[in-house]
Amino acid sequence: MSTSVSKIVPFGSGGRIVETACRSLSIAATGLNELESRFGQREFAATFLRLVGVLMQVRGRVIVTGIGKSGIVARKMTATLTSTGTPAIFLHPADAGHGDLGMVTPDDVVLMLSHSGESTELGPIIQYCKRFAIPLLAMTARAQSTVAQAADICILMPEVQEACPNALAPTTSTTVQMAFGDALAISLMEMRGFSADDFHKFHPNGRLGAQLLKVRELMAKGDDVPQVRQDASLLDATIEMTRARLGGTAITDHEGRLIGAFTDGDLRRAVTAKQNLTEPVGRFMTVTPQAITPDDLAHEALHVMHERNIMLLFVCDRGRLVGAVHMHDLLHAGVA
Known part of the structure; x- marks a missing residue:
């Protein structure tokens, strides 16, 4: 049995709900526009090219990591990179200190996602990278954060307005992270000359x-x-x-x-x-x-x-x- 809007919200508030949804999308679109404009800045573009260069030359895998919502984005980024020709694997920070750091080899690079750049769970991974000279690449919005300062290459994401009215739930920031991950994967894909045939080989509906x-x-x-x-x-x-x-x-x-x-x-x-x-x-x-x-x-x-x-x-x-x-x-x- 269907339930009308009037039975689950006060009468007359349906239009307000639609406005809220549209406002959220508008805020997200603004965040994406801010990210796109960053590529027009010489320093940001140069950093992005360095990042692509390192990932193109890596002999092992891209170890993608992050905690919380950034961790969810990191998992998606891992899947996109792997399916488009860049071998990648997700490392959960909670498991890193319990033996999983052993899967990171000198041939790998670590790509770390953290909006604040201050998540304590990332500490052991940072220390491991420094100890064994594993290249550390980072995506964060805070230039003075621990993650940004520790990284060999740091992509500074734009400080965007969250769609959450309380500015607490990561919304626009994770949307921007996700979009950047896609842009990175597609850039690597084109650099490698990764064809449609290659793509199908990596998927269950392939040959x-x-x-x-x-x-x-x-x-x-x-x-x-x-x-x-x-x-x-x-x-x-x-x-x-x-x-x-x-x-x-x-x-x-x-x-x-x-x-x-x-x-x-x-x-x-x-x-x-x-x-x-x-x-x-x-x-x-x-x-x-x-x-x-x-x-x-x-x-x-x-x-x-x-x-x-x-x-x-x-x-x-x-x-x-x-x-x-x-x-x-x-x-x-x-x-x-």
Whole structure:
């Protein structure tokens, strides 16, 4: 049963509600116009070009982060970047200090969103970037904020009027953030020459053939698969990871069975804890790591990677290590 406006609001106030909605849209449009006008300013345009240049050259991923409403925008930006040819992943600040910082590698860059630039939850990520020389890119509206001062490149967003009458709920500011994220993604997309065909490869409605690929068709095999025994030293494991360039190495027993995994993040934590590189890697490995079989579909492997926030899966046939598959290889093949 339908409910008339007069039954849920005082009679005669319907027009006022419509006016409020239109006013909100008008305020949002003003904010977008202010953002657009920023690109006409030489300093802002130059900063934007530097930002694009860094993202074009990144060898790893764009780690997008933010808290609260900025975090929601960051998630959307991550999805847009990934689907338009820029590998990106969202890092929740609340999880960063509980081990998830280990997924940030020296090949990555961090893109941090914070309207105020003073969210305390972002502190550990800022410190981590400074400690390990990870490029920190930022979007904030406050030039003197902690985030702005810590960033290597900072995009100063316009100070806009919130549509919220109490100026409390982020409304216009998040709209402007979202629009900037889209503008950034499309700029990168055009710079890469990312075509409509490429776009379809990254989506479920893309080419059927990519969705039917099996892991065995995309995995590294033979000597290309990094592996060491659990009594190998941390140094030996590091050398093996460097040789294979997959961001990790399998730990196998004398029968070639997968018993553990050791990643760049594990190595970083060991070095940070001042562990001796002659220590056996078995002390620091992840026991019984996630694995997949050669006959599993590639898109299932990608789903596992997204679900577990990992970039590398080892491939086993009846327990024996036979391969390794990296997320970049799946994405390059058009798997979605």
